Amino acid sequence: MKIAVDAMGGDYAPQSVVAGVERARDEFKDVEFLLFGNQAQLTELIKDKERLTIIPTTELITMNDEPVKAIRKKKDSSLVRAAQAVKDGAADALFSCGNTGALLAAGLFIIGRIRGVARPGLLSTLPIISGQEGVFNLLDSGANADGKPEHLYQYALLGKYYAESVRGIDNPRIGLLNNGTEPHKGSKLTVAAHQLISADPSLNFVGNVEARDMANGSCDVIVADGFTGNAALKSMEGTAKGIMTMLKDAIMTSGVKGKLGALLLKPSLMKLKQRMDQSTYGGAVLLGAKAPVVKAHGASDARTVYYTVKQIRAMVAGQMIPKFTAYLATQQSREDS
Amino acid sequence: MKIAVDAMGGDYAPQSVVAGVERARDEFKDVEFLLFGNQAQLTELIKDKERLTIIPTTELITMNDEPVKAIRKKKDSSLVRAAQAVKDGAADALFSCGNTGALLAAGLFIIGRIRGVARPGLLSTLPIISGQEGVFNLLDSGANADGKPEHLYQYALLGKYYAESVRGIDNPRIGLLNNGTEPHKGSKLTVAAHQLISADPSLNFVGNVEARDMANGSCDVIVADGFTGNAALKSMEGTAKGIMTMLKDAIMTSGVKGKLGALLLKPSLMKLKQRMDQSTYGGAVLLGAKAPVVKAHGASDARTVYYTVKQIRAMVAGQMIPKFTAYLATQQSREDS
Numbered sequence: 001m002k003i004a005v006d007a008m009g010g011d012y013a014p015q016s017v018v019a020g021v022e023r024a025r026d027e028f029k030d031v032e033f034l035l036f037g038n039q040a041q042l043t044e045l046i047k048d049k050e051r052l053t054i055i056p057t058t059e060l061i062t063m064n065d066e067p068v069k070a071i072r073k074k075k076d077s078s079l080v081r082a083a084q085a086v087k088d089g090a091a092d093a094l095f096s097c098g099n100t101g102a103l104l105a106a107g108l109f110i111i112g113r114i115r116g117v118a119r120p121g122l123l124s125t126l127p128i129i130s131g132q133e134g135v136f137n138l139l140d141s142g143a144n145a146d147g148k149p150e151h152l153y154q155y156a157l158l159g160k161y162y163a164e165s166v167r168g169i170d171n172p173r174i175g176l177l178n179n180g181t182e183p184h185k186g187s188k189l190t191v192a193a194h195q196l197i198s199a200d201p202s203l204n205f206v207g208n209v210e211a212r213d214m215a216n217g218s219c220d221v222i223v224a225d226g227f228t229g230n231a232a233l234k235s236m237e238g239t240a241k242g243i244m245t246m247l248k249d250a251i252m253t254s255g256v257k258g259k260l261g262a263l264l265l266k267p268s269l270m271k272l273k274q275r276m277d278q279s280t281y282g283g284a285v286l287l288g289a290k291a292p293v294v295k296a297h298g299a300s301d302a303r304t305v306y307y308t309v310k311q312i313r314a315m316v317a318g319q320m321i322p323k324f325t326a327y328l329a330t331q332q333s334r335e336d337s
Numbered sequence: 338m339k340i341a342v343d344a345m346g347g348d349y350a351p352q353s354v355v356a357g358v359e360r361a362r363d364e365f366k367d368v369e370f371l372l373f374g375n376q377a378q379l380t381e382l383i384k385d386k387e388r389l390t391i392i393p394t395t396e397l398i399t400m401n402d403e404p405v406k407a408i409r410k411k412k413d414s415s416l417v418r419a420a421q422a423v424k425d426g427a428a429d430a431l432f433s434c435g436n437t438g439a440l441l442a443a444g445l446f447i448i449g450r451i452r453g454v455a456r457p458g459l460l461s462t463l464p465i466i467s468g469q470e471g472v473f474n475l476l477d478s479g480a481n482a483d484g485k486p487e488h489l490y491q492y493a494l495l496g497k498y499y500a501e502s503v504r505g506i507d508n509p510r511i512g513l514l515n516n517g518t519e520p521h522k523g524s525k526l527t528v529a530a531h532q533l534i535s536a537d538p539s540l541n542f543v544g545n546v547e548a549r550d551m552a553n554g555s556c557d558v559i560v561a562d563g564f565t566g567n568a569a570l571k572s573m574e575g576t577a578k579g580i581m582t583m584l585k586d587a588i589m590t591s592g593v594k595g596k597l598g599a600l601l602l603k604p605s606l607m608k609l610k611q612r613m614d615q616s617t618y619g620g621a622v623l624l625g626a627k628a629p630v631v632k633a634h635g636a637s638d639a640r641t642v643y644y645t646v647k648q649i650r651a652m653v654a655g656q657m658i659p660k661f662t663a664y665l666a667t668q669q670s671r672e673d674s
Binding site: 131145190214226241243245247249251257261267268 | 525527549563571597600605
C-alpha cells in the first residue's frame with residue numbers, strides 16, 4: 001500500500017514527519033510512502049530512501065490559512081498535491097499534521113465523499129479514563145458544527161465499520177452522546193437520531209450516554225454531532241491537562257517531604273501520564289471520505305507520526321472503506337428496488 | 338429573608354438537609370427557614386426551632402417521577418408546597434436537593450419567569466482547573482436542550498448580573514463556548530449568538546472560548562446552549578473523577594515504596610481533591626425565574642446544604658433578581674418608546 005504524506009504540515013515538520021515515517025517504513029514492509037514537500041529539506045533529512053519517494057512541492061499551507069481558500073489557491077502545496085495523488089489513485093491514504101480545516105477541505109473537495117455519505121465526520125480515539133485500560137472512538141469530534149439526525153445515524157454505521165475493521169472489535173457497542181440516559185431525553189436532534197439508530201438491528205446500540213460516562217469503557221464508539229462532540233472532547237482534554245498541572249504544582253510546593261513522596265511515587269505517576277498520552281492512539285480520521293484522510297495533532301513528534309502511520313495501515317489493510325462502500329451500495333440498491 | 342426548603346428531596350434527606358440548614362441558621366442571623374416535609378421526621382431531627390418553621394406535607398416527589406406530571410399531580414409534595422410559598426410571597430427563595438427536572442418545572446410553572454426572559458437557564462459554579470484558584474460560572478448547563486441565539490444573549494446578561502451581585506465581580510468577563518476562537522467560527526447558533534452578545538456594549542465580552550480553555554480562569558462566566566453546556570460540564574466532571582480514580586488505583590498497586598510516597602504526598606493530594614470538590618461552590622441556579630430557585634446535587638451532605646444556603650443568601654441580599662428585573666423593564670420601555 002502507498003501513503004501520501006504532507007511532509008511539511010505540523011509544528012515540527014518536516015523533521016518529525018520524516019523521522020516517524022522512516023521508523024514506520026522500517027517496521028511495516030508492506031507500506032510505501034510518497035513524501036510531498038521541499039525537495040532540498042527532505043533530501044537532507046531522509047536517511048534511507050527505501051520505499052520512500054520525494055515528490056517536490058513549492059507551496060505551504062500554514063495554520064493561519066483560511067482552509068477552503070488555501071486548498072483552491074495553493075495548488076502546489078504539499079497538502080493539495082498529496083490529496084491529489086490519492087484522488088488519482090497513486091496513493092491509498094492521506095496523512096498530515098498540518099492545518100486541520102485545510103486537511104478536511106482537501107478530503108471533502110479533492111478526494112471526495114463515499115457515494116451515499118451525507119457528511120463525513122471526524123473520528124477521534126481517546127483513552128478510557130477509569131479503572132480499566134483501553135480506548136474508545138468519538139465521532140463526529142468536530143467536522144460539522146450543525147449535525148442532522150441522518151448524519152448521526154451514518155456516524156453510528158461508520159463508527160461500527162471502523163471499530164470492527166481497524167480495532168478488531170466484534171459487534172462494537174455504540175452509544176449516543178446525550179444529556180440523559182432515557183430514550184426520550186435530549187435535544188430535537190438527539191431524540192430523532194436515537195430513533196434512527198435504534199431502528200437499525202445491525203447496530204449494537206447501547207442507547208444514550210452522558211458525557212460524564214463517555215470515557216468509562218461502557219462503549220466502543222460514541223456518536224455525537226460535531227459541535228457537541230468537539231466540546232466534550234476538548235473539555236476532557238482541558239480537564240486532564242489542568243489536573244496534571246495542578247498535581248505538579250501541588251508537588252512542587254509541598255516541601256522536602258512531599259517531593260520525596262513524589263519521587264517514590266514516580267513510576268505510578270508516569271504510568272498515569274502514559275495512559276493519558278494520546279500520541280500512541282493515532283490521529284483523527286475523516287470518516288466518509290473515499291480514502292483514509294488522517295490528521296495527527298500539530299505538535300506531533302516522530303513517535304506520534306509512527307503510531308498514526310500504524311493506524312492508517314490498519315485502516316487500509318482492514319479494508320474498512322471498500323467494505324463500507326459496498327454496504328452502502330447494497331442498502332441503496334435495496335431502497336431503489 | 339426567608340428560604341423555602343424542600344426538606345424531603347435528596348439521597349440523604351431529611352437528615353442532611355436539616356443538619357445543613359441548622360448550621361446555616363446558626364451562622365446567618367438574618368435568615369429564616371420554612372422547612373416543607375414530613376412533620377414527625379422533621380420534628381425529631383430538628384435540634385433548635387429558632388427561625389425555623391416546619392410546614393407539614395404528605396407527598397414526596399422521587400428521582401423517578403416524570404417532572405412536569407409530578408408537579409401537576411403531587412400538590413401536597415414538599416417541593417410543590419415550597420415553590421407555592423415562594424410564589425405567594427411567603428418566602429424569597431426555593432431550595433431543593435431532589436429531582437432536578439421537577440425543581441426546574443416548579444421554578445418555571447409555579448414561581449414563573451421574570452417578564453422578558455425567554456428561557457431561564459441553569460447556572461453552575463465550577464472550579465478553575467489550572468495554576469490559579471477560583472471558580473467560574475457556566476450557563477445554561479442543562480435547562481434547555483434546544484437553545485436559540487436570543488436565549489444565549491440573555492444568558493450573558495443573566496450571568497453578568499449573577500457574577501456582579503453574588504460573586505462581587507466588577508464588570509465580569511463573559512465568554513461564549515464555541516469550537517474555535519475566531520468570531521466567524523461555530524454552529525449557526527453560536528455565530529448568531531456571538532453577533533448579539535458582541536453588539537451589547539454593556540457586556541465585557543471576551544469572545545469565543547473553546548471547551549479546552551473553559552476552566553483556565555480566563556472568563557468569569559461562560560455562556561452556552563443547555564445541551565452543549567451540559568456535555569462540557571459532565572465531560573469535565575467525568576474526567577476529573579476518572580483521573581482521581583486512576584491516581585488512587587496507581588497508588589494502591591504501586592507497592593510499599595509507592596504507598597510510602599503517597600503518604601508523604603498526602604497533604605498535597607488532599608489540597609488537590611479539595612480544589613475539585615464542588616460541595617463548597619453552591620448549587621445550580623435556575624436564572625431567569627422570579628426568585629432564586631437553587632438545586633444542590635442529590636448526594637448532598639450537611640456541608641453542601643450549608644454552602645448552598647450561603648449562596649442563596651448572597652443572591653437575595655445582593656438583590657440580583659430585582660436589579661435584573663428593573664434592567665429588563667428599562668430595556669423594554671426603551672424599545673416600546
